[in-house]
Amino acid sequence: MTGRAAAIQGGLAALGLLAAHLTWQREPERAPGAATVIDASKNDVATIHYADNNTVVDFQRGHGNGDGCRHRHGRPGPSQRAVRSCQHRQ
Numbered sequence: 001m002t003g004r005a006a007a008i009q010g011g012l013a014a015l016g017l018l019a020a021h022l023t024w025q026r027e028p029e030r031a032p033g034a035a036t037v038i039d040a041s042k043n044d045v046a047t048i049h050y051a052d053n054n055t056v057v058d059f060q061r062g063h064g065n066g067d068g069c070r071h072r073h074g075r076p077g078p079s080q081r082a083v084r085s086c087q088h089r090q
Contacts, residue, residue: 051076 001009038045048059056076062068 046061048057050057054075055073057073058071060070062070
């Protein structure tokens with residue numbers, strides 16, 4: 001094998017490895033409307049944010065002694081509704 005042939009083969013191998021790496025690192029394709037479920041305890045989740053074209057909802061764990069939470073919901077943009085508090089019951 002000549003030096004030129006080895007360089008061409010090595011370059012093609014490097015391009016193949018790069019293409020495989022980029023394919024491996026991209027986000028998986030999901031069906032429209034598919035949801036992602038996480039496996040976490042209630043202490044692992046501090047905030048939740050949901051947004052679509054018509055609604056924005058934020059939940060935030062309370063910082064006091066109780067199991068309270070704060071949530072905000074409204075339309076996207078600066079005209080969101082006020083923050084409300086709630087108490088979780090076990």
